[in-house]
Amino acid sequence: MTPANAPRLTALTFDLDDTLWANRAVMERAEAEHYAWLDGEIGHANDFPLEEYTRRRMALGLEHPLRRGDFTWLRREAMHAMLRDAGHDDEQAGHWSRAAIERFLALRHELTPFPEASELLDSLARDYRLGAITNGNVDLARLALDHHFEFSIAAGEWLAPKPDARPFLAAMARLGSRPSTTLHIGDSWKEDALPAARLGMQAAWIDVKGQGAPAPVPAGVHVISHVRELPALIARLND
The missing domain is CATH 3.40.50.1000 (HAD superfamily/HAD-like)
Known part of the structure; x- marks a missing residue:
């Protein structure tokens, strides 16, 4: 009172x-579609499915607790490391991780x-x-x-x-x-x-x-x- x-x-x-x-459907679509777009560009998802990307983001948040709420940073850094593990050099991994995150953010703002x-x-x-x-x-x-x-x-x-x-x-x-x-x-x-x-x-x-x-x-x-x-x-x- x-x-x-x-x-x-x-x-x-x-x-x-x-x-x-309502945000859940927005995030689910952005998550799936930006990852599918990246797979269409570089074909990484067979070796690194979406679940692995999610796991890496969560692990990175535990590793860097001060950045646990900086979701854009967590996404970009986790994807960059993952693409390096997929065989891309640092420049390529940086390029594709930035492009994918920009794709995600564009989809993330398609909300009503x-x-x-x-x-x-x-x-x-x-x-x-x-x-x-x-x-x-x-x-x-x-x-x-x-x-x-x-x-x-x-x-x-x-x-x-x-x-x-x-x-x-x-x-x-x-x-x-x-x-x-x-x-x-x-x-x-x-x-x-x-x-x-x-x-x-x-x-x-x-x-x-x-x-x-x-x-x-x-x-x-x-x-x-x-x-x-x-x-x-x-x-x-x-x-």
């Missing part, structure tokens, strides 16, 4: 993947925001300052939703993926807001709701799987099922 004397909200921070669009997302953000931006904080490697500047936001923080590329407090603190500094006047919106309990609540922010947790929040729900965390419910929640918080 929100205290009766809580200050009015002035700023909103948004997670992106699975908050403003929820139908109400643009109008919702446009309405909210009239009254609140908006920022984005993502652990993913989506580049908001490549999407039509970009103009609604003052900035987007790629927390993994900062080597500080959520639930690290630093991207939240940086976002509030840019927005000129305090924790008590900032609402964070996201679909992850551990990476969105809990870290925001620990900082004293309000948090709108989107229960996309309909599983319900773990008990007890921290003060300041509000459960919704879809981003379309956000205006009603904000109205209650500012009442």
Whole structure:
């Protein structure tokens, strides 16, 4: 619950993947199609199937824990090493790994925001300052939703993926807001709701799987099922 004397909200921070669009199918398509494209170019997949590429990325994340959230780096470096093992020299491996990752990123940005997302953000931006904080490697500047936001923080590329407090603190500094006047919106309990609540922010947790929040729900965390419910929640918080 929100205290009766809580200050009015002035700023909103948004997670992106699975908050403003459904992301699983996007990633599955990008993963499969960029790898198939590379196989069509150099015929590597018989010796190094997609599962091996996935395994190498995961191993690289364990080997370099500070880079565990920098997904573009993990993909590029794992693929470069794999192509070297496939017999390509360093220059060729570098060329094809960069080309494949660019292919992946192009596919990764072929996504469709929820139908109400643009109008919702446009309405909210009239009254609140908006920022984005993502652990993913989506580049908001490549999407039509970009103009609604003052900035987007790629927390993994900062080597500080959520639930690290630093991207939240940086976002509030840019927005000129305090924790008590900032609402964070996201679909992850551990990476969105809990870290925001620990900082004293309000948090709108989107229960996309309909599983319900773990008990007890921290003060300041509000459960919704879809981003379309956000205006009603904000109205209650500012009442």
